[in-house]
Amino acid sequence: ICYSTWIFSVIFDGPMEIPIPKVNTPAYRVHENASNPDSPMIVQLNQTLTANYTGFSFHTLGENMFTNYTMDYTTERQTDFALMFAIIFSGVTATSLWRWDKPTDVSVSEHRASSARERRTRSMAAIPVVGKYSLERQQLERQQSLP
Known part of the structure; x- marks a missing residue:
C-alpha cells in the first residue's frame, strides 16, 4: 500500500x-x-x-x-556521494551493526528495537527533522567540530 x-x-x-x-x-x-x-x-x-x-x-x-551536492541543513556540512550512498544503502537494505558471528544474550525483539533506533539515528543526518532531538544533535555536532 x-x-x-x-x-x-x-x-x-x-x-x-x-x-x-x-x-x-x-x-x-x-x-x-x-x-x-x-x-x-x-x-x-x-x-x-x-x-x-x-x-x-x-x-x-x-x-x-x-554531483551538485549542497549543504545538509541539519548538520551544516557539505554532503558528498559517500554520505548519500551510505544513507540510501542503509535505508534500502535496512542494515545494522548486528554481528551474527558472535554469541549474544540479546533477544531478537531487543535487536529489532535497537536496529530501528540505529537506522533512525543514521538517517537523521539527511532527513529534515523537527523537534528537540534534532536541535540537540546539531548543537552537539557543532561542539565536536570546534578545534
Missing part, C-alpha cells in the same frame, strides 16, 4: 511549491544590512520561503544525476 501510494504521488502530483521549514535556518540567513554584502548574516524567520517541486520529470532526474 505504501509503495503504491508513493508511485501514485510521483506520477500524478504535478509541479508545486513546497514551503521550506523554519528549522532550515541556513535558508533564512540574510545580511544584517542588505546594502552591504560584508555585513554579518542573521536568521530572519519573518518570511516564508518555498522551493519548486517539479513532479516526475526526466529532465530533473538527469540534472540530479550530477
